[in-house]
Amino acid sequence: xxxxxxxxxxxxxxxxxxxxxxxxxxxxxxxxxxxxxxxxxxxxxxxxxxxxxxxxxxxxxxxxxxxxxxxxxxxxxxxxxxxxxxxxxxxxxxxxxxxxxxxxxxxxxxxxxxxxxxxxxxxxxxxxxxxxxxxxxxxxxxxxxxxxxxxxxxxxxxxxxxxxxxxxxxxxxxxxxxxxxxxxxxxxxxxxxxxxxxxxxxxxxxxxxxxxxxxxxxxxxxxxxxxxxxxxxxxxxxxxxxxxxxxxxxxx
Ligand code: ADP
Ligand code: MG
Ligand code: MG
Numbered sequence: 001x002x003x004x005x006x007x008x009x010x011x012x013x014x015x016x017x018x019x020x021x022x023x024x025x026x027x028x029x030x031x032x033x034x035x036x037x038x039x040x041x042x043x044x045x046x047x048x049x050x051x052x053x054x055x056x057x058x059x060x061x062x063x064x065x066x067x068x069x070x071x072x073x074x075x076x077x078x079x080x081x082x083x084x085x086x087x088x089x090x091x092x093x094x095x096x097x098x099x100x101x102x103x104x105x106x107x108x109x110x111x112x113x114x115x116x117x118x119x120x121x122x123x124x125x126x127x128x129x130x131x132x133x134x135x136x137x138x139x140x141x142x143x144x145x146x147x148x149x150x151x152x153x154x155x156x157x158x159x160x161x162x163x164x165x166x167x168x169x170x171x172x173x174x175x176x177x178x179x180x181x182x183x184x185x186x187x188x189x190x191x192x193x194x195x196x197x198x199x200x201x202x203x204x205x206x207x208x209x210x211x212x213x214x215x216x217x218x219x220x221x222x223x224x225x226x227x228x229x230x231x232x233x234x235x236x237x238x239x240x241x242x243x244x245x246x247x248x249x250x251x252x
Contacts, residue, residue: 001028002065002081002165003192009042009060013049018044020222021060026166026197029038031188033200033208035233036219042201043087045219046170050084051077054115064166079108081165085155085172092142097154098124100142101161108162127160130190132183148175156187167191173207185210204235220250 004026011019018041022059026032035073036042048214050063051074068082092100103126106114128135131153143151152172172184188198188211200211208230216232217224225248236244
Protein backbone atom coordinates (compact mmCIF):
# COMPACT_ATOMS: atom_id res chain seq x y z
CA UNK A 1 0.00 0.00 0.00
CA UNK A 2 1.62 3.28 -1.12
CA UNK A 3 2.49 5.96 1.39
CA UNK A 4 3.33 9.38 0.00
CA UNK A 5 4.48 12.16 2.28
CA UNK A 6 5.17 15.76 1.31
CA UNK A 7 6.65 17.86 4.10
CA UNK A 8 7.23 21.61 4.16
CA UNK A 9 7.91 21.79 0.43
CA UNK A 10 9.33 25.05 -0.86
CA UNK A 11 9.75 25.55 -4.61
CA UNK A 12 11.02 28.51 -6.60
CA UNK A 13 10.91 29.45 -10.27
CA UNK A 14 13.60 31.88 -11.39
CA UNK A 15 14.37 32.81 -7.78
CA UNK A 16 10.70 33.56 -7.05
CA UNK A 17 9.21 31.38 -4.32
CA UNK A 18 5.95 29.76 -5.52
CA UNK A 19 5.40 26.92 -3.02
CA UNK A 20 5.84 28.20 0.51
CA UNK A 21 5.75 25.18 2.79
CA UNK A 22 3.29 22.61 1.49
CA UNK A 23 2.31 19.52 3.49
CA UNK A 24 0.32 16.55 2.20
CA UNK A 25 -0.03 12.87 3.11
CA UNK A 26 -1.60 10.47 0.59
CA UNK A 27 -2.07 6.77 1.29
CA UNK A 28 -3.16 3.97 -1.02
CA UNK A 29 -6.93 3.87 -1.48
CA UNK A 30 -7.34 7.62 -0.96
CA UNK A 31 -8.42 10.30 -3.41
CA UNK A 32 -7.23 13.79 -2.51
CA UNK A 33 -8.35 16.87 -4.41
CA UNK A 34 -6.47 20.15 -4.47
CA UNK A 35 -8.54 23.15 -5.50
CA UNK A 36 -7.47 26.74 -5.77
CA UNK A 37 -7.55 29.92 -7.78
CA UNK A 38 -5.36 30.33 -10.85
CA UNK A 39 -1.72 31.10 -10.22
CA UNK A 40 -1.52 29.66 -6.70
CA UNK A 41 1.05 27.02 -7.60
CA UNK A 42 -1.02 23.88 -8.25
CA UNK A 43 0.80 23.01 -11.47
CA UNK A 44 4.08 23.99 -9.84
CA UNK A 45 3.42 21.34 -7.20
CA UNK A 46 2.69 18.68 -9.84
CA UNK A 47 5.70 19.54 -12.02
CA UNK A 48 8.17 19.83 -9.16
CA UNK A 49 7.09 16.45 -7.75
CA UNK A 50 7.81 14.93 -11.17
CA UNK A 51 11.24 16.60 -11.23
CA UNK A 52 10.76 19.17 -13.97
CA UNK A 53 14.12 21.01 -14.23
CA UNK A 54 12.54 24.47 -14.33
CA UNK A 55 11.39 24.16 -10.72
CA UNK A 56 13.93 24.47 -7.92
CA UNK A 57 13.09 22.71 -4.67
CA UNK A 58 14.74 24.88 -2.04
CA UNK A 59 13.67 22.86 1.00
CA UNK A 60 11.31 20.17 2.24
CA UNK A 61 10.78 16.48 1.55
CA UNK A 62 8.77 14.25 -0.79
CA UNK A 63 8.97 10.59 0.15
CA UNK A 64 7.17 7.72 -1.57
CA UNK A 65 7.28 4.65 0.65
CA UNK A 66 10.88 4.86 1.82
CA UNK A 67 12.27 6.52 -1.27
CA UNK A 68 13.29 10.16 -1.31
CA UNK A 69 11.86 11.39 -4.62
CA UNK A 70 13.71 14.68 -4.59
CA UNK A 71 17.00 12.85 -5.02
CA UNK A 72 15.77 11.06 -8.14
CA UNK A 73 15.62 11.82 -11.86
CA UNK A 74 12.22 12.06 -13.52
CA UNK A 75 12.65 8.54 -14.95
CA UNK A 76 13.47 7.14 -11.54
CA UNK A 77 10.41 8.82 -10.05
CA UNK A 78 8.25 7.22 -12.73
CA UNK A 79 9.80 3.82 -11.97
CA UNK A 80 9.11 4.37 -8.27
CA UNK A 81 5.45 4.62 -9.24
CA UNK A 82 4.74 8.33 -9.63
CA UNK A 83 2.56 9.37 -12.57
CA UNK A 84 1.59 12.85 -13.73
CA UNK A 85 -1.17 13.63 -16.21
CA UNK A 86 -0.31 17.12 -17.29
CA UNK A 87 -2.50 20.17 -17.74
CA UNK A 88 -0.96 20.70 -21.18
CA UNK A 89 0.23 17.32 -22.54
CA UNK A 90 3.01 17.77 -25.06
CA UNK A 91 3.13 16.36 -28.57
CA UNK A 92 5.84 13.88 -29.45
CA UNK A 93 6.18 13.70 -33.22
CA UNK A 94 7.55 10.47 -34.65
CA UNK A 95 6.66 8.27 -31.65
CA UNK A 96 3.39 6.39 -31.81
CA UNK A 97 1.18 6.16 -28.77
CA UNK A 98 1.61 2.39 -28.64
CA UNK A 99 5.40 2.57 -28.88
CA UNK A 100 5.59 5.24 -26.23
CA UNK A 101 3.57 3.09 -23.83
CA UNK A 102 5.51 -0.06 -24.59
CA UNK A 103 8.82 1.71 -23.94
CA UNK A 104 7.51 3.19 -20.70
CA UNK A 105 6.33 -0.23 -19.52
CA UNK A 106 9.52 -2.01 -20.55
CA UNK A 107 11.62 0.64 -18.81
CA UNK A 108 10.10 -0.58 -15.55
CA UNK A 109 11.22 -4.17 -16.05
CA UNK A 110 14.63 -5.61 -15.33
CA UNK A 111 17.39 -4.89 -17.81
CA UNK A 112 16.87 -6.92 -21.00
CA UNK A 113 13.34 -8.07 -20.15
CA UNK A 114 10.38 -7.12 -22.32
CA UNK A 115 6.64 -7.45 -22.16
CA UNK A 116 5.28 -10.01 -24.61
CA UNK A 117 4.18 -7.91 -27.61
CA UNK A 118 0.89 -9.70 -28.17
CA UNK A 119 -0.13 -9.41 -24.54
CA UNK A 120 0.74 -5.72 -24.55
CA UNK A 121 -1.44 -5.04 -27.61
CA UNK A 122 -4.35 -6.99 -26.18
CA UNK A 123 -4.25 -5.05 -22.92
CA UNK A 124 -3.94 -1.80 -24.83
CA UNK A 125 -6.94 -2.59 -27.02
CA UNK A 126 -9.05 -3.54 -23.98
CA UNK A 127 -8.21 -0.33 -22.14
CA UNK A 128 -8.82 1.81 -25.22
CA UNK A 129 -12.24 0.25 -25.56
CA UNK A 130 -13.04 0.97 -21.90
CA UNK A 131 -12.06 4.61 -22.39
CA UNK A 132 -13.93 5.00 -25.69
CA UNK A 133 -10.71 5.70 -27.57
CA UNK A 134 -10.67 4.83 -31.27
CA UNK A 135 -8.20 1.94 -31.85
CA UNK A 136 -6.43 3.93 -34.58
CA UNK A 137 -5.06 6.20 -31.85
CA UNK A 138 -2.60 3.49 -30.88
CA UNK A 139 -0.70 4.07 -34.10
CA UNK A 140 -1.00 7.87 -34.21
CA UNK A 141 1.93 10.00 -33.03
CA UNK A 142 1.70 10.92 -29.37
CA UNK A 143 -0.82 13.76 -28.94
CA UNK A 144 -0.07 15.13 -32.44
CA UNK A 145 -3.27 16.64 -33.80
CA UNK A 146 -5.30 15.23 -30.90
CA UNK A 147 -8.15 17.42 -29.70
CA UNK A 148 -8.08 18.64 -26.09
CA UNK A 149 -10.48 15.90 -25.03
CA UNK A 150 -8.53 13.21 -26.87
CA UNK A 151 -5.30 14.28 -25.15
CA UNK A 152 -6.94 14.04 -21.74
CA UNK A 153 -8.42 10.61 -22.43
CA UNK A 154 -5.02 9.55 -23.69
CA UNK A 155 -3.46 10.63 -20.38
CA UNK A 156 -5.95 8.38 -18.58
CA UNK A 157 -5.05 5.55 -20.97
CA UNK A 158 -1.37 5.99 -20.08
CA UNK A 159 -2.25 5.97 -16.40
CA UNK A 160 -4.27 2.78 -16.63
CA UNK A 161 -1.51 1.03 -18.62
CA UNK A 162 1.28 2.15 -16.29
CA UNK A 163 -0.58 1.34 -13.04
CA UNK A 164 1.20 3.93 -10.89
CA UNK A 165 1.26 3.93 -7.08
CA UNK A 166 0.58 7.65 -6.89
CA UNK A 167 -1.26 9.38 -9.74
CA UNK A 168 -1.39 13.16 -10.04
CA UNK A 169 -3.95 14.58 -12.46
CA UNK A 170 -3.47 18.28 -13.17
CA UNK A 171 -6.68 19.89 -14.44
CA UNK A 172 -7.63 16.80 -16.37
CA UNK A 173 -11.13 18.33 -16.59
CA UNK A 174 -10.17 21.52 -18.42
CA UNK A 175 -11.67 21.70 -21.89
CA UNK A 176 -13.70 18.50 -21.49
CA UNK A 177 -17.36 18.28 -22.41
CA UNK A 178 -19.62 16.33 -20.09
CA UNK A 179 -19.30 13.01 -21.96
CA UNK A 180 -15.50 13.13 -22.01
CA UNK A 181 -15.54 14.15 -18.36
CA UNK A 182 -17.57 11.07 -17.45
CA UNK A 183 -15.19 8.81 -19.39
CA UNK A 184 -12.18 10.30 -17.60
CA UNK A 185 -13.92 10.00 -14.22
CA UNK A 186 -14.90 6.39 -14.90
CA UNK A 187 -11.28 5.65 -15.76
CA UNK A 188 -10.16 6.99 -12.37
CA UNK A 189 -12.99 5.36 -10.43
CA UNK A 190 -12.37 1.96 -11.99
CA UNK A 191 -8.69 2.14 -10.95
CA UNK A 192 -9.36 3.10 -7.35
CA UNK A 193 -7.88 0.51 -4.99
CA UNK A 194 -5.58 0.14 -1.99
CA UNK A 195 -2.65 -0.01 -4.42
CA UNK A 196 -3.00 3.53 -5.68
CA UNK A 197 -3.41 7.01 -4.22
CA UNK A 198 -4.76 9.91 -6.28
CA UNK A 199 -4.08 13.62 -6.25
CA UNK A 200 -6.66 15.39 -8.39
CA UNK A 201 -5.90 19.03 -9.09
CA UNK A 202 -8.81 21.12 -10.29
CA UNK A 203 -10.02 24.66 -10.42
CA UNK A 204 -13.70 23.71 -10.57
CA UNK A 205 -15.91 21.53 -8.43
CA UNK A 206 -17.63 19.93 -11.46
CA UNK A 207 -15.16 17.03 -11.80
CA UNK A 208 -15.70 16.15 -8.15
CA UNK A 209 -19.34 15.31 -8.88
CA UNK A 210 -17.98 12.30 -10.76
CA UNK A 211 -14.83 11.51 -8.79
CA UNK A 212 -15.72 11.76 -5.13
CA UNK A 213 -12.65 12.76 -3.11
CA UNK A 214 -11.95 11.53 0.41
CA UNK A 215 -10.14 14.78 1.16
CA UNK A 216 -10.36 18.26 -0.35
CA UNK A 217 -7.56 20.77 0.16
CA UNK A 218 -7.66 24.41 -0.82
CA UNK A 219 -4.42 25.94 -1.99
CA UNK A 220 -3.74 29.64 -1.97
CA UNK A 221 -0.48 31.51 -2.40
CA UNK A 222 1.64 28.38 -2.36
CA UNK A 223 0.21 26.69 0.72
CA UNK A 224 -2.71 24.52 1.70
CA UNK A 225 -4.92 26.87 3.67
CA UNK A 226 -7.88 24.63 4.43
CA UNK A 227 -8.67 20.90 4.30
CA UNK A 228 -11.95 19.04 4.57
CA UNK A 229 -14.08 16.42 2.87
CA UNK A 230 -16.12 16.54 -0.35
CA UNK A 231 -18.49 19.08 1.23
CA UNK A 232 -15.73 21.69 1.20
CA UNK A 233 -15.67 21.54 -2.61
CA UNK A 234 -19.42 22.15 -2.75
CA UNK A 235 -19.11 25.05 -0.34
CA UNK A 236 -16.43 26.61 -2.55
CA UNK A 237 -18.58 26.15 -5.62
CA UNK A 238 -21.46 27.92 -3.91
CA UNK A 239 -19.53 30.73 -2.22
CA UNK A 240 -16.38 31.19 -4.36
CA UNK A 241 -12.73 31.54 -3.41
CA UNK A 242 -13.13 35.15 -2.26
CA UNK A 243 -15.35 34.00 0.58
CA UNK A 244 -12.58 31.76 1.87
CA UNK A 245 -9.94 34.47 1.44
CA UNK A 246 -12.05 36.78 3.59
CA UNK A 247 -12.73 34.09 6.16
CA UNK A 248 -9.04 33.29 6.47
CA UNK A 249 -7.89 36.90 6.21
CA UNK A 250 -5.79 36.29 3.10
CA UNK A 251 -4.98 39.34 1.00
CA UNK A 252 -4.10 39.30 -2.69
P1 ADP B 1 -1.82 27.16 -10.96
O1 ADP B 1 -1.55 25.82 -11.56
O2 ADP B 1 -2.34 27.11 -9.56
O3 ADP B 1 -2.67 28.02 -11.85
P2 ADP B 1 1.00 27.63 -11.47
O4 ADP B 1 1.74 26.64 -10.67
O5 ADP B 1 0.83 27.36 -12.93
O6 ADP B 1 -0.41 27.93 -10.79
O7 ADP B 1 1.69 29.06 -11.33
C1 ADP B 1 2.08 29.59 -10.07
C2 ADP B 1 2.90 30.84 -10.26
O8 ADP B 1 4.14 30.53 -10.88
C3 ADP B 1 2.26 31.89 -11.15
O9 ADP B 1 2.55 33.15 -10.61
C4 ADP B 1 2.92 31.72 -12.49
O10 ADP B 1 2.94 32.93 -13.18
C5 ADP B 1 4.31 31.24 -12.10
N1 ADP B 1 4.85 30.28 -13.08
C6 ADP B 1 4.35 29.07 -13.35
N2 ADP B 1 5.08 28.41 -14.27
C7 ADP B 1 6.07 29.26 -14.60
C8 ADP B 1 7.17 29.19 -15.50
N3 ADP B 1 7.40 28.10 -16.25
N4 ADP B 1 7.99 30.26 -15.57
C9 ADP B 1 7.77 31.36 -14.81
N5 ADP B 1 6.77 31.48 -13.94
C10 ADP B 1 5.92 30.46 -13.83
MG1 MG C 1 -3.47 27.71 -13.99
MG1 MG D 1 -2.22 24.87 -13.28
